[in-house]
Amino acid sequence: MIILRExxxxxxxxxxxxxxxxxxxxxxxxxxxGVNTICKNLKTC
Structure with a gap:
């Protein structure tokens, strides 16, 4: 590991x-x- 002065x-x-x-x-x-919530609300997943 090289320690820089910066x-x-x-x-x-x-x-x-x-x-x-x-x-x-x-x-x-x-x-x-958010996507999961929308999917559950629309019951499309």
Missing amino acids: DEEMSRWEMVVATTVIYIVGTGVISWR
Whole structure:
């Protein structure tokens, strides 16, 4: 493992990446639940 001197820069990027991933996953889960709810309401699944 190579430790870079740009620790602050890297951790900032990691924060951005982690936030983006969490946002995408969270949005996907919410929309998936929405689709499931609509399917159950319409009884098409």
